[in-house]
Amino acid sequence: MNTLNNNTDFLLAIENLTVSFDGFKAVNDLNLYIDENEIHVIIGPNGAGKTTVLDLICGRTKATDGSIKFRNKELTAMREHEIVREGVGRKFQNPSIYEDLTVFENLELSFPRGRTVFGALTFQRDEEVRSRVREIAEMVFLDTLLDMQAALLSHGQKQWLEIGMLLIQDPELLMLDEPVAGMSVSERKQTAKLLNEITKGRSVMVVEHDMKFVEDIAHRVTVLHQGKILSEGSMAKVQADPKVIDVYLGH
Numbered sequence: 507m508n509t510l511n512n513n514t515d516f517l518l519a520i521e522n523l524t525v526s527f528d529g530f531k532a533v534n535d536l537n538l539y540i541d542e543n544e545i546h547v548i549i550g551p552n553g554a555g556k557t558t559v560l561d562l563i564c565g566r567t568k569a570t571d572g573s574i575k576f577r578n579k580e581l582t583a584m585r586e587h588e589i590v591r592e593g594v595g596r597k598f599q600n601p602s603i604y605e606d607l608t609v610f611e612n613l614e615l616s617f618p619r620g621r622t623v624f625g626a627l628t629f630q631r632d633e634e635v636r637s638r639v640r641e642i643a644e645m646v647f648l649d650t651l652l653d654m655q656a657a658l659l660s661h662g663q664k665q666w667l668e669i670g671m672l673l674i675q676d677p678e679l680l681m682l683d684e685p686v687a688g689m690s691v692s693e694r695k696q697t698a699k700l701l702n703e704i705t706k707g708r709s710v711m712v713v714e715h716d717m718k719f720v721e722d723i724a725h726r727v728t729v730l731h732q733g734k735i736l737s738e739g740s741m742a743k744v745q746a747d748p749k750v751i752d753v754y755l756g757h
């Protein structure tokens with residue numbers, strides 16, 4: 507097979523990726539590359555295929571054709587939990603936290619050691635876990651709320667908690683679907699700060715509609731339209747691209 511780039515240079519290399527739903531190609535022969543330590547944002551009008559790309563990477567949707575290589579390992583043949591184990595974390599649009607547990611307990615449950623059956627049985631709340639929980643809680647601005655029941659957090663704080671629950675598993679690639687939807691302006695700013703902080707040592711892929719936020723975080727932007735790349739590059743470059751302006755103005 508022809509490769510367009512040398513795959514090994516990238517954390518994630520998507521090539522010729524297609525998914526067809528009853529003949530409709532939601533993602534159509536896509537090539538997309540994610541660098542180490544990169545914040546890569548995917549934008550595009552409704553129905554462009556953004557969420558479907560994340561679904562394909564995390565194994566929730568199976569590709570009709572093409573390849574997704576993560577550290578040169580093919581993900582399209584793997585099951586969802588195997589992909590998580592490879593180091594790919596995914597946050598969906600709605601936070602899936604345990605509302606009746608505290609912030610501390612939510613983070614503690616997500617600590618990798620607690621995930622296997624044997625780990626869960628012998629699990630001790632030792633100092634290693636506690637200090638990791640505190641470290642992550644501080645990163646996601648929840649260090650003073652460790653004992654609060656998650657149900658009582660604001661919408662933005664719930665989003666941060668879920669990001670924290672992913673971070674504690676230390677994924678090399680973190681995928682976030684509309685992380686600032688429904689957030690206040692100050693929460694949005696804090697989330698931008700958080701994402702800039704967590705890319706030290708990992709890559710982040712974000713699907714987002716909020717252009718101000720995209721401007722604040724993106725190292726590189728890919729604009730999708732009808733399952734294909736319309737434009738790619740810095741935010742300034744894609745914003746000035748007449749093709750992008752056309753699509754957003756609905757011509």
Ligand SMILES: Nc1ncnc2c1ncn2[C@@H]1O[C@H](COP(=O)(O)OP(=O)(O)OP(=O)(O)O)[C@@H](O)[C@H]1O
Pocket residue numbers: 527532550551552553554555556557558559
């Ligand atoms: N499982 C599925 N079965 C059939 N069609 C699907 C499926 N998943 C997505 N689609 C279709 O694929 C297209 C792309 O959807 P997707 O959710 O990826 O778009 P999006 O760019 O994330 O849009 P939005 O910004 O509205 O979330 C849409 O037309 C959608 O209806």
